Amino acid sequence: MSLEGKKLGFIGTGKMGSALIKGICDAGLFAPSNVYASDLYEPSLDELKQNVGVNVSTDNAATVINSDIIVLAVKPQILKKVIASIKDDIDSDKLIISIAAGVKLADIESEFNEGTRVIRVMPNIAATVAEAASAITQGSNASKEDAEDALAIFSSVGSAIQVPENLMDAVTGLSGSGPAYIFPVIEAMADGAVYEGLDRKSALVLAAQTVLGAAKMALETETHPGELKDMVTSPAGTTIRGIKVLEEYGIRSAFMQAVIESSNRSKELGK
Numbered sequence: 125m126s127l128e129g130k131k132l133g134f135i136g137t138g139k140m141g142s143a144l145i146k147g148i149c150d151a152g153l154f155a156p157s158n159v160y161a162s163d164l165y166e167p168s169l170d171e172l173k174q175n176v177g178v179n180v181s182t183d184n185a186a187t188v189i190n191s192d193i194i195v196l197a198v199k200p201q202i203l204k205k206v207i208a209s210i211k212d213d214i215d216s217d218k219l220i221i222s223i224a225a226g227v228k229l230a231d232i233e234s235e236f237n238e239g240t241r242v243i244r245v246m247p248n249i250a251a252t253v254a255e256a257a258s259a260i261t262q263g264s265n266a267s268k269e270d271a272e273d274a275l276a277i278f279s280s281v282g283s284a285i286q287v288p289e290n291l292m293d294a295v296t297g298l299s300g301s302g303p304a305y306i307f308p309v310i311e312a313m314a315d316g317a318v319y320e321g322l323d324r325k326s327a328l329v330l331a332a333q334t335v336l337g338a339a340k341m342a343l344e345t346e347t348h349p350g351e352l353k354d355m356v357t358s359p360a361g362t363t364i365r366g367i368k369v370l371e372e373y374g375i376r377s378a379f380m381q382a383v384i385e386s387s388n389r390s391k392e393l394g395k
């Protein structure tokens with residue numbers, strides 16, 4: 125397989141970089157000794173060194189020099205600055221993967237020296253538990269094998285698909301940001317049960333498992349979500365009373381609008 129013998133680097137070990145490093149090492153795709161990570165924030169490096177065993181440094185050059193594939197996991201706003209500081213150590217043997225929201229491939233490529241191989245990916249935070257939903261898109265100098273490598277890396281921590289770049293903002297609004305829409309749903313559902321007298325711990329377990337089970341059914345039965353909803357909803361039963369309330373509060377419009385607004389922000393970040 126084409127990742128064999130390759131070394132993986134991460135610039136930025138914040139929330140997403142760390143989630144990916146942990147997930148990828150847990151999956152066994154790369155041995156921690158073949159993973160290099162750098163950040164300005166030493167506590168996150170110490171944590172990764174101690175708990176995962178990857179090589180860490182506060183110098184991005186160490187990551188770049190030692191790695192064949194380099195994941196840029198810094199904020200979109202500082203991506204250009206970071207690229208400027210590493211680009212002269214990047215040759216055509218190295219593959220760059222950017223996970224920055226919004227920032228377009230052409231803009232990333234134009235910051236590097238000509239011919240640099242770049243893949244853009246939008247993962248999500250569930251990489252920590254090997255349940256990420258990721259989409260990748262291929263830069264103009266990246267090969268089919270590069271795309272396959274990226275798909276293999278992100279598939280090791282969940283599901284990964286390839287999409288045309290013009291859909292990356294939609295993906296960002298949906299699955300990149302999406303976990304943050306669902307955590308409050310879990311909390312609020314648990315709150316309802318706590319209101320009714322259930323203890324908090326049990327309420328959170330039942331709420332989270334309910335979301336997990338519903339997601340698994342949607343994925344595994346390949347049945348339309350409307351039909352799955354109908355399976356739960358007995359005539360004159362309990363569920364339809366809950367559904368009526370959700371519709372009164374505009375649940376569908378709220379979630380649609382959240383995805384659209386997040387996608388719009390992704391577009392703004394790319395300007």
Ligand SMILES: NC(=O)C1=CN([C@@H]2O[C@H](COP(=O)(O)OP(=O)(O)OC[C@H]3O[C@@H](n4cnc5c(N)ncnc54)[C@H](OP(=O)(O)O)[C@@H]3O)[C@@H](O)[C@H]2O)C=CC1
Pocket residue numbers: 135136137138139140141162163164165168184196197198199200202206223224225246247248249300301
């Ligand atoms: N969080 C998420 O769920 C997702 C994030 N993303 C993308 O991932 C990227 C990272 O996001 P996230 O992990 O949330 O952000 P974080 O702020 O948690 O992580 C970024 C890290 O980069 C560090 N950093 C800043 N400057 C440098 C530098 N010059 N060299 C090396 N490291 C540096 C920061 O340190 P310090 O804090 O000291 O500045 C921080 O530790 C973003 O581009 C985001 O769009 C994509 C999908 C999901």
Ligand SMILES: O=C(O)[C@@H]1CCC=N1
Pocket residue numbers: 225296300301
């Ligand atoms: O909120 C953000 O901008 C990042 C990108 C997708 C998820 N988190």
